[in-house]
Amino acid sequence: MSEGHPAKGxxxxxxxxxLAAATLAATSASGAATxxxxxxxxxxxxxxxxxxxxxxxxxxEHCAACHGENRExxxxxxxxxxxxxxxxxxxDGSGHSFTHSDAHLFAMTKSGIEAxxxxxxxxxxxxxxxxxxxxxxxILSFVKANWPEAKRIFQAGLPGMDxxxxxx
Amino acid sequence: xTDFKQLRLNRRAFMGGVMGASILGTTSALxxxxxxxxRAVAFTGSGAVAIGDAFLTSEDGGAxxxxxxxxxxxxxxxxxxxxxxxxxxxxxxxGGVAVSHNEGKRLVPAGRGLPATEIGALATxxxxxxxxxxxIPGDGLWRSEDAGxxxxxxxxxxxxxxxxxxxxxxxxxxxxxxxxxxxxxxxxTGGLQRxxxxxxxxxxxxxxxxxxxxxxxxTAPDTVPLPSGEPVRALISSPxxxxxxxxxxxxxxxxxxxxxxxxxxxxxxxxxxxASEPTNPDTLIAxxxxxxxxxxxxxxxxxxxxxx
Ligand code: HEC
Numbered sequence: 001m002s003e004g005h006p007a008k009g010x011x012x013x014x015x016x017x018x019l020a021a022a023t024l025a026a027t028s029a030s031g032a033a034t035x036x037x038x039x040x041x042x043x044x045x046x047x048x049x050x051x052x053x054x055x056x057x058x059x060x061e062h063c064a065a066c067h068g069e070n071r072e073x074x075x076x077x078x079x080x081x082x083x084x085x086x087x088x089x090x091x092d093g094s095g096h097s098f099t100h101s102d103a104h105l106f107a108m109t110k111s112g113i114e115a116x117x118x119x120x121x122x123x124x125x126x127x128x129x130x131x132x133x134x135x136x137x138x139i140l141s142f143v144k145a146n147w148p149e150a151k152r153i154f155q156a157g158l159p160g161m162d163x164x165x166x167x168x
Numbered sequence: 169x170t171d172f173k174q175l176r177l178n179r180r181a182f183m184g185g186v187m188g189a190s191i192l193g194t195t196s197a198l199x200x201x202x203x204x205x206x207r208a209v210a211f212t213g214s215g216a217v218a219i220g221d222a223f224l225t226s227e228d229g230g231a232x233x234x235x236x237x238x239x240x241x242x243x244x245x246x247x248x249x250x251x252x253x254x255x256x257x258x259x260x261x262x263g264g265v266a267v268s269h270n271e272g273k274r275l276v277p278a279g280r281g282l283p284a285t286e287i288g289a290l291a292t293x294x295x296x297x298x299x300x301x302x303x304i305p306g307d308g309l310w311r312s313e314d315a316g317x318x319x320x321x322x323x324x325x326x327x328x329x330x331x332x333x334x335x336x337x338x339x340x341x342x343x344x345x346x347x348x349x350x351x352x353x354x355x356x357t358g359g360l361q362r363x364x365x366x367x368x369x370x371x372x373x374x375x376x377x378x379x380x381x382x383x384x385x386x387t388a389p390d391t392v393p394l395p396s397g398e399p400v401r402a403l404i405s406s407p408x409x410x411x412x413x414x415x416x417x418x419x420x421x422x423x424x425x426x427x428x429x430x431x432x433x434x435x436x437x438x439x440x441x442x443a444s445e446p447t448n449p450d451t452l453i454a455x456x457x458x459x460x461x462x463x464x465x466x467x468x469x470x471x472x473x474x475x476x
Contacts, residue, residue, distance in 0.1 A: 078321060078322065079308065079324050080325075080332065084330070084331075084332065085327075089368075096366045096367060099348050099364065099366035099368060100347065100368075113369070117371050118374060119372070119374075120371060122369075155348075158346070158347065158348050159344070160346075
């Protein structure tokens with residue numbers, strides 16, 4: 001799963017670097033899980049019900065202020081703010097989160113959007129000094145667990161999802 | 169996408185072509201000139217159409233044109249798709265779209281949900297013939313997934329050099345974005361950007377390993393963007409070779425062979441609209457304020473088209 005294949009896609013190696021540790025965290029987060037009811041995986045490892053429950057609490061604490069209590073995003077999120085930046089999109093499957101691989105979701109949460117689009121300016125904070133890798137994985141597992149099934153299937157087919165690394 | 173070594177090769181070949189172009193320039197034909205005022209050109213199942221003040225059709229790839237029946241509404245933008253050979257989707261002066269299933273003979277109004285503002289750019293999705301994109305000045309990007317019948321707002325305008333920019337030209341480029349879809353390129357009043365067709369964010373065209381280079385302190389791969397500060401009035405990608413794009417700027421027609429990393433000026437023709445023959449990247453049509461032009465060498469040289 002984390003053989004360190006430098007992923008071919010943009011920012012691949014950078015993301016792969018971030019992932020070395022994260023994949024370990026994902027594996028331990030899944031623990032001896034026998035599979036959660038919705039069978040969510042993150043970076044190739046199944047997310048346990050406990051991980052998802054932890055993620056729900058952490059989401060409310062760290063993400064809900066911008067992405068919405070029910071992951072609905074900021075109002076009118078497709079239109080720029082007066083500052084020229086984009087509002088926080090929904091995380092409930094009605095936005096575009098599911099078009100990002102796990103590796104990219106992780107990288108954006110840990111290091112900000114510029115981790116996947118160099119030079120991009122946004123209001124999305126980098127959480128690397130606030131949340132541990134396992135906590136980020138728990139939050140994103142919770143988010144994924146609440147996407148409609150069709151969106152999870154779409155995301156599972158994205159480049160890089162088979163290996164748990166990014167790639168195009 | 170192309171790897172960097174390949175890009176270098178392409179670049180050399182490409183620059184060679186560009187040098188040739190400045191010598192050859194443009195040539196005038198002997199026949200009668202085409203009328204000025206074409207707002208858009210496109211290839212269709214049987215040839216090509218040009219719309220604007222007149223409605224013209226061509227059966228020889230844009231070399232010669234015939235006057236068609238003039239529609240009762242003035243048309244400002246045009247979208248076709250190789251898999252819908254007889255269908256034209258047009259944007260109307262003062263707003264809205266209309267659809268024709270017989271190459272323009274009859275236009276049926278469509279466009280439910282669109283604001284009543286004139287569309288600035290219209291494009292068909294390369295892989296989805298019934299998906300269309302429309303850019304509206306002062307507003308943003310709209311999408312229809314039912315061949316123009318109904319529309320939804322999908323994305324704000326690009327933000328370049330501190331300002332929101334109106335999109336003047338759109339090209340659906342059949343290259344994987346890595347996000348489950350392909351890219352939509354937008355030429356704006358302030359330059360070129362692209363957005364994955366999931367509409368997460370407008371961004372510059374960047375080489376695949378730009379970020380690695382930043383992190384590792386290595387030299388970033390070369391890019392030669394379009395000249396800054398010029399509006400991108402027209403933008404097309406070859407359906408047969410999607411990494412080949414052409415952009416019409418006030419300084420001339422620019423071309424790229426690597427999806428927009430390295431651009432070079434192909435010719436100084438000041439075009440306002442462009443079209444690429446779906447199966448042959450060498451065959452292009454353009455309109456300038458003077459009339460219609462055609463190229464058979466991927467935009468390096470242009471000849472004036474004639475009216476029959
Ligand atoms: C201060 C407000 C703010 C907070 C807090 C915040 N975000 Fe964001 N987030 C944003 C904004 C704004 C964007 C859109 C950035 C853009 O594309 O320009 C975004 C985008 C994202 C994206 C990429 C777009 C997408 O939908 O996939 C992810 C993933 C994301 N946020 C995850 C999180 C997670 C997880 C948390 C909590 C740990 C969080 N965010 C907390 C503002 C915030």
